[in-house]
Amino acid sequence: MDSTPSSSTEHHKRLEYCTTRLPYRQGRELKAVKVYTVASESKHLLVFGVPKIQLQGNLKNKLQQFVELEAFTDVFAVKFDRVEVARRAKRQMDAKQFYGGILHISYAPERETLQELREKLTQRRSEVSYRLSRNLTETKQKEEEEQASTAKKCK
CATH class of the missing domain: 1.20.5 (Single alpha-helices involved in coiled-coils or other helix-helix interfaces)
Structure with a gap:
């Protein structure tokens, strides 16, 4: 299998935080600046960075308020009922610590x-x-x- 990432998975990579924004635009936390179009936002999210120590139950409990999970090895696919709920879950959980790992959450419009x-x-x-x-x-x-x-x- 080819080790170079395909263009369809390129948008799942975590971006570096922007450090060149003007102070009045910066906010309290550093953010990676990325623009989402209507087509690139999705009801489907991929959750990366879940440690492989039998935490599926804990993650499921954390996301249970939103939707049913579809488990992979250390990446979880989540499908929400509405894009607004997926947007809120991504904003609240992305780049947060979870059992020693940092969660990375990205939209997965290719699953739509x-x-x-x-x-x-x-x-x-x-x-x-x-x-x-x-x-x-x-x-x-x-x-x-x-x-x-x-x-x-x-x-």
Whole structure:
């Protein structure tokens, strides 16, 4: 088997922390800067870095509130019901200590079915259209309030 990583698994590698960000952008903890598109986020997560000391039960208990686990050797595949829940679990558990090891959690969009991808893109489209219509309504309300206050000042 070839030892060079394929492009399909390249996104599972842990990135180095960014140390060149401006101080006001840095935040309290160093972060690896990575941009996720709608297609690259996923309901599926891969959990790397679980020590091989029979911790499947402990990890399952930790993730039990989210979903059922599918176990591999030292990598676990997790499928969530919604992308938002997967996003929250990744944010809370990535780069955290777990029984002497550091967990690395990455999205696994390659495990999605075509139907899941369609649902994800449709969901995103509806979220964006909702936000646009809400922002348009708020903008109109602000303009009407400004016109009303200007009219009162002119009287």
